[in-house]
Amino acid sequence: MSLLALSDIAVAYGKAEAVRGVSLSVEPGQIVTVIGPNGAGKTSLLTAAIGLLPSSGTITFDGQDVSRLETEQRVERGLCLVPERRELFADMSVRDNLVLGAYTRRRETAKIKSDIDDIYDRFPRLKERHKQHAGTLSGGERQMLALGRALMARPRLLMLDEPSLGLAPLIIREIFRIIASLRDLGVSILLVEQNARAALETADFGYVMETGEIVHDGTAGDLIDDPRLIASYLGGQHA
């Protein structure tokens, strides 16, 4: 059974349809990526999946229909989104951001403390800056904090929206290395990226989205060698 199954999802802003009839699924333990150009509707799809945008169609998480649940209820069930804008709490410390990440598990006080230490082990930079306000961090550090904060919820499915956006190439490589390492934690990942090559190199399965629809899908290995994709997205160069 799929962990997350989106079926026939449509999102519209007034009359403009951003997403039309999209269906996709994420199996437990998988990293699935959705690639495609700017404006293809990838962000709208994730925003609808977490419930911040109204959509039609069915969203099934762990066998249960969550389409009509509020965002907070989806989060409580283990669905988690790191949005493109990161949405950190800018005037709060790094540590407080992490503490709030575990808001849905707020009664497990002792575990939260040890989880914060685990996050610090994974992202030593965050430990160095634990008292600093999130708003004063660099772009890469913010992305690390956004990832760390999301992991504090111990999500079953982590949705990442453009984690490499606006970051320097070296940092991008670091972020993708971290994403790949999350597989060991048993977290399934739905990764939305414009950086198609890096995303496909990390993922197990991929979907290609164009103007609100899915136009190709396949295993990441097949997609990365697909001549049509090489021409339009992969550019024949290694990222």
Place this chain on the structure above:
Amino acid sequence: MTAQIAAILTIDGVATGAIYVLIALGFVLIFSVTRIIFVPFGDIAAFTALTLAALETGQVPGTVGLTVALAILASAMEVVSLLRSGQRDRIPRRLLFYLVLPLVPAALVWASGSIILPMPLRIVLSLALILPIAPLLDRIVYRPIADASVLLLLTVSVALHFALVGLGLLFFGPEGVRTKSLTDYTMILGGIPISGQTLLIVIAAIVFAALLFVFFGFTLSGKALHATAVNRTGARLMGVRPEKSGTIAFLLGSLLAGVSGVLIAPVNTIFYDSGFLIGLKAFVGAIMGGMVSFPLTAIGALCVGILESFAAFYSSAFKEVIVFAILIPVLVARSYTAVHSEEETEE
């Protein structure tokens, strides 16, 4: 003016200012979490004073009727919205929150009838009666328009204030009240008498300001509230419900307004419409803090109190004019120093 007069005026001003501090902190608290400038906030303070006065004379206060009406309305709205979204299983819990809890203090007052309770009990009961009003108003009035602009929310607040003043006249009548003094103690400091009432007001302001500091700095609920204030979307993605944060903000704010109502009732005669002016002066203090900073708000509200006291001494006819006139230099100064946040630029 002699030094002694100046000292007396300052002490008087600090006492008035401390009342404004309590209300201004509530303004900032509610605004930062919900973006609502809760204009009827002063009315909540005035209604507490009127409730306390009614309990002192063994009458059933008008607050009982007001709370019952609001609780029924809010519960009906809540049930309808839950039925529409197909979440029947959540109805009992919501009814407990919106109907049963607000009605408990009302029922207690009703049951006690004309028995005059001891003072501490009267104060607790007044506060318990007042606390549900703002959260219920939030559910009835603001939640359906939660995503509206700050301007629309403000406009609705002003309308709500006028509605509440009308309801105040209906439920409490036109007479002014003054409650019994909380203490007869008087302290002489350097030849200047300071009443126990003044001391109580100042202590209450300090205690509640400290409690707010601890709540926001050290508790998870406080951090979740702060998180909602700085980034609503971010907070929702962590599973923090903005509606719940809003309710907590309104409850805490009402507690502050209620306490200030209890403290001001023995020193000022309070009418059903006295809340507006008190609220407006506290608002001047909150503006000095830019509606975001708690410490600056407290300082601003204290300054308003002291200025009012001196203005009343020099020219009592113009005291309100002088107090509100300081808004102009404050706003000019703020417009030069204000840092625009990311969210504001976007709108």
